[in-house]
Amino acid sequence: MADPSAVPAEPAERLGWTVPDSPLHPEAALTPSPPEPTSAVATTPAVTTAESATEIGTEIADQIAIEQAHVDAVYAELESASERAALVAADGMARGRTDRTGDIRDEEMSGLFERDALVFNAARRQAALDTQYEGLVFGRLDLAHPAPGATIDSDDHDWWRGLEREIRYIGRLGVRDGNYEPLVIDWRAPAASAFYRATPVQPHGVIRRRVLRSQGTTVVGIEDDLMVADAPDDLVVVGDGALLAALTRTRGARMRDIVATIQRHQDEAIRAPSRGVTEITGGPGTGKTVVALHRAAYLLYAERRRFEGGGILVVGPSTAYTAYIERVLPSLGEDSVTLRSLGDLVDAVSATRHDRPEVAAVKGSLRVRRLLERAARAAVPGGPQSFRAFVGGQAINLGAEALANVRGRALSKHRRNAAVDAARSHLAEAAWASHRVGLRADFMEAFETSMAVDEFMAAWWPQLDPREVLLWLADTDLAYRLGRGSLTDDESAAIAESMRDGLALGTWSVADVALIDDLAERLGPVRHDVGEERGFYEIDELDSLSANEFRELGQRSVAAPTDGPSRGLEPRDTLLRGVIGEPAEYAHVLVDEAQDLSPMQWRMLGRVAEWASWTVVGDAAQASWGDASEAARARDAAFGTSPRRHFHMDTNYRNAREIFDYARDVILPVMPTADIPNAVRETGIQPAERTFTDVVAAAREAVAELSIEVAGSIAVITPLRHADRLAGLDGTHDGRVQVIDPLSTKGLEYDATVVIDPDAIVSESPGGARVLYVVLTRAAHRMTVLRPD
Ligand SMILES: Nc1ncnc2c1ncn2[C@@H]1O[C@H](COP(=O)(O)OP(=O)(O)OP(=O)(O)O)[C@@H](O)[C@H]1O
Numbered sequence: 001m002a003d004p005s006a007v008p009a010e011p012a013e014r015l016g017w018t019v020p021d022s023p024l025h026p027e028a029a030l031t032p033s034p035p036e037p038t039s040a041v042a043t044t045p046a047v048t049t050a051e052s053a054t055e056i057g058t059e060i061a062d063q064i065a066i067e068q069a070h071v072d073a074v075y076a077e078l079e080s081a082s083e084r085a086a087l088v089a090a091d092g093m094a095r096g097r098t099d100r101t102g103d104i105r106d107e108e109m110s111g112l113f114e115r116d117a118l119v120f121n122a123a124r125r126q127a128a129l130d131t132q133y134e135g136l137v138f139g140r141l142d143l144a145h146p147a148p149g150a151t152i153d154s155d156d157h158d159w160w161r162g163l164e165r166e167i168r169y170i171g172r173l174g175v176r177d178g179n180y181e182p183l184v185i186d187w188r189a190p191a192a193s194a195f196y197r198a199t200p201v202q203p204h205g206v207i208r209r210r211v212l213r214s215q216g217t218t219v220v221g222i223e224d225d226l227m228v229a230d231a232p233d234d235l236v237v238v239g240d241g242a243l244l245a246a247l248t249r250t251r252g253a254r255m256r257d258i259v260a261t262i263q264r265h266q267d268e269a270i271r272a273p274s275r276g277v278t279e280i281t282g283g284p285g286t287g288k289t290v291v292a293l294h295r296a297a298y299l300l301y302a303e304r305r306r307f308e309g310g311g312i313l314v315v316g317p318s319t320a321y322t323a324y325i326e327r328v329l330p331s332l333g334e335d336s337v338t339l340r341s342l343g344d345l346v347d348a349v350s351a352t353r354h355d356r357p358e359v360a361a362v363k364g365s366l367r368v369r370r371l372l373e374r375a376a377r378a379a380v381p382g383g384p385q386s387f388r389a390f391v392g393g394q395a396i397n398l399g400a401e402a403l404a405n406v407r408g409r410a411l412s413k414h415r416r417n418a419a420v421d422a423a424r425s426h427l428a429e430a431a432w433a434s435h436r437v438g439l440r441a442d443f444m445e446a447f448e449t450s451m452a453v454d455e456f457m458a459a460w461w462p463q464l465d466p467r468e469v470l471l472w473l474a475d476t477d478l479a480y481r482l483g484r485g486s487l488t489d490d491e492s493a494a495i496a497e498s499m500r501d502g503l504a505l506g507t508w509s510v511a512d513v514a515l516i517d518d519l520a521e522r523l524g525p526v527r528h529d530v531g532e533e534r535g536f537y538e539i540d541e542l543d544s545l546s547a548n549e550f551r552e553l554g555q556r557s558v559a560a561p562t563d564g565p566s567r568g569l570e571p572r573d574t575l576l577r578g579v580i581g582e583p584a585e586y587a588h589v590l591v592d593e594a595q596d597l598s599p600m601q602w603r604m605l606g607r608v609a610e611w612a613s614w615t616v617v618g619d620a621a622q623a624s625w626g627d628a629s630e631a632a633r634a635r636d637a638a639f640g641t642s643p644r645r646h647f648h649m650d651t652n653y654r655n656a657r658e659i660f661d662y663a664r665d666v667i668l669p670v671m672p673t674a675d676i677p678n679a680v681r682e683t684g685i686q687p688a689e690r691t692f693t694d695v696v697a698a699a700r701e702a703v704a705e706l707s708i709e710v711a712g713s714i715a716v717i718t719p720l721r722h723a724d725r726l727a728g729l730d731g732t733h734d735g736r737v738q739v740i741d742p743l744s745t746k747g748l749e750y751d752a753t754v755v756i757d758p759d760a761i762v763s764e765s766p767g768g769a770r771v772l773y774v775v776l777t778r779a780a781h782r783m784t785v786l787r788p789d
Pocket of ligand 1: 243246247251256257258261262263266282283284285286287288289290291619653654746747748749777
């Protein structure tokens with residue numbers, strides 16, 4: 001699907017950037033001329049046109065002044081909109097305000113609901129304005145429209161001459177003036193799509209596309225792309241090309257939106273229909289993640305009712321990843337999306353620990369389901385083996401076999417936690433069948449009211465938390481018994497050992513979460529007394545909201561589960577704290593790094609996405625899951641029969657070409673078919689390769705050098721064997737340095753990286769060279785590789 005003409009022409013030659021192949025082609029690497037240390041700190045290429053620097057400076061200043069005038073008008077309109085929103089909110093608050101505490105009459109309730117809706121909507125609008133206020137207007141299109149019915153001849157380079165012209169501003173949200181005329185068009189609206197789709201080959205009516213760079217409410221830069229051979233006299237063209245400027249920028253600790261520089265092939269994936277499964281594949285750094293996130297924002301815009309009501313879930317590999325991407329959607333004005341890592345998908349469980357690869361492989365395989373199925377039906381360890389009691393004057397004695405029969409019958413129609421009544425009545429039948437003395441009805445009535453039966457049932461058929469059942473497997477003998485036939489004894493023993501580790505540490509592993517979810521489905525929700533439900537928010541709570549709280553209200557739904565402190569709790573209690581309810585269901589599920597999901601994790605996602613459409617992002621060459629075919633089967637089962645569409649991204653926007661070439665040379669010998677994208681940016685600086693005898697000294701020196709060369713984030717990526725010694729570097733250089741393990745870097749990006757001991761990274765990780773490939777593609781601008789001497 002990717003279109004080679006997708007990256008629009010940069011006016012590169014005009015500004016001294018040499019373009020080796022074609023000015024329109026993304027494969028044409030954009031090289032500063034002469035080569036200079038292009039990094040986050042060196043963003044402006046040399047200007048070598050005939051015009052003098054002063055002339056250009058004045059021209060840019062004039063153009064900025066023109067755009068600032070429009071931007072000022074937009075902000076003025078927003079101020080009045082903001083005042084109107086505050087008035088609506090105040091009106092809503094006044095309508096529901098009550099001095100009384102205590103009962104509220106029915107007829108007052110509908111007024112309160114109306115107030116809730118008013119206040120909530122006003123707060124949301126205010127929150128959206130707050131998050132998108134800065135840099136709200138980022139684009140301008142100068143268009144030429146043919147007369148109705150006329151068409152443009154694609155070979156005519158002067159197609160725009162004599163046509164009616166239009167100026168359209170594009171922004172993070174739509175704003176209209178008092179006459180309802182659009183001042184800014186939301187980037188997701190159909191009228192904005194030409195901003196992303198226009199190329200010189202297919203201009204879509206665009207003569208000039210202009211990207212505005214702002215600080216706060218002030219326009220500070222302009223980057224133009226011309227879609228025609230010669231600019232009309234009244235259209236000045238300035239800037240270095242928006243995409244290049246964006247790619248050369250400092251990255252920082254959080255991913256940013258790319259709303260001003262989305263490329264055409266990316267736009268196609270973003271605006272693809274919502275139904276079915278949209279797969280986005282491509283090599284490292286091709287924008288898969290950022291495109292998928294913009295797609296989520298687009299879907300919410302295009303079908304707000306469906307997706308906001310049903311919810312959008314974004315799933316990533318780790319909490320480091322969710323922290324890295326968490327700002328993108330709010331910056332696009334969307335705060336109703338749920339972000340979860342694979343370890344956070346089940347309520348009340350938050351896992352970040354990873355099992356040893358061989359244990360994770362067993363827990364992730366569908367073969368483990370047989371063991372879980374048996375565990376969900378097994379007798380409670382330590383529970384009663386037989387039932388002896390006097391009921392209605394009769395001595396009842398049912399042995400283990402009879403109890404197993406009763407259990408089987410009760411579970412044939414109900415999930416275990418919902419089967420307690422059925423179990424009791426089957427038990428009564430079995431007890432009656434073993435005696436048959438007196439009248440059946442009298443016996444049944446006595447059985448129903450017997451306290452001895454109550455006590456037995458409490459011990460024999462308690463409500464079971466799935467986590468508790470998983471912990472039963474810490475008993476190796478039980479794990480052997482339940483695993484027989486589907487797992488080897490060694491595999492069952494490995495699971496048992498990992499459960500004992502969990503009990504000692506008080507933490508679940510990421511792979512455990514899918515097992516808990518599977519058991520939760522089998523057991524059904526734990527029945528517990530439901531407390532009085534709180535309303536959407538309490539009335540007195542609402543009446544006393546401060547201005548800040550009012551704003552927060554609009555942002556409430558972003559809250560994600562946290563792995564809170566467990567001080568004072570025994571490890572076992574920590575593992576079992578909180579309540580697991582029915583899983584939420586979503587209208588759209590977006591999965592990143594999908595190539596690494598285990599079959600059990602696909603099953604878990606399939607449950608929350610039973611009625612959902614999907615966006616699935618992945619790059620097979622980065623996979624660290626062993627049995628790809630089993631994962632593919634589980635994935636197909638999760639998708640069901642939904643139609644699929646596929647987008648392939650083949651331009652690497654992250655890595656300087658020199659860095660990416662280094663990574664490519666690592667992966668190609670082990671994976672000749674790896675998906676290798678084209679890196680579009682050259683710096684002229686090769687990755688540095690050094691040897692070390694003292695890893696700490698070498699890493700410290702490399703970091704110090706990089707901290708001068710780049711302005712933003714630096715990662716020290718180390719295999720486990722050096723991790724402890726290097727931990728002291730974490731947080732140095734004003735917090736810019738992060739020490740991180742190879743697997744956790746998935747999906748992340750830094751301005752510079754120091755890669756420690758690549759051979760050890762390969763030998764220590766189950767994914768081998770593929771994990772090293774991930775590691776070597778994390779740096780945008782600079783990379784230093786350190787090997788032991
Ligand atoms: N059109 C664009 N304009 C500006 N920056 C872009 C554009 N497309 C992608 N990028 C940037 O390229 C970098 C890589 O993007 P992203 O992390 O989404 O790639 P990816 O394919 O998910 O990478 P990986 O699979 O290696 O984690 C990010 O910094 C992103 O902002």
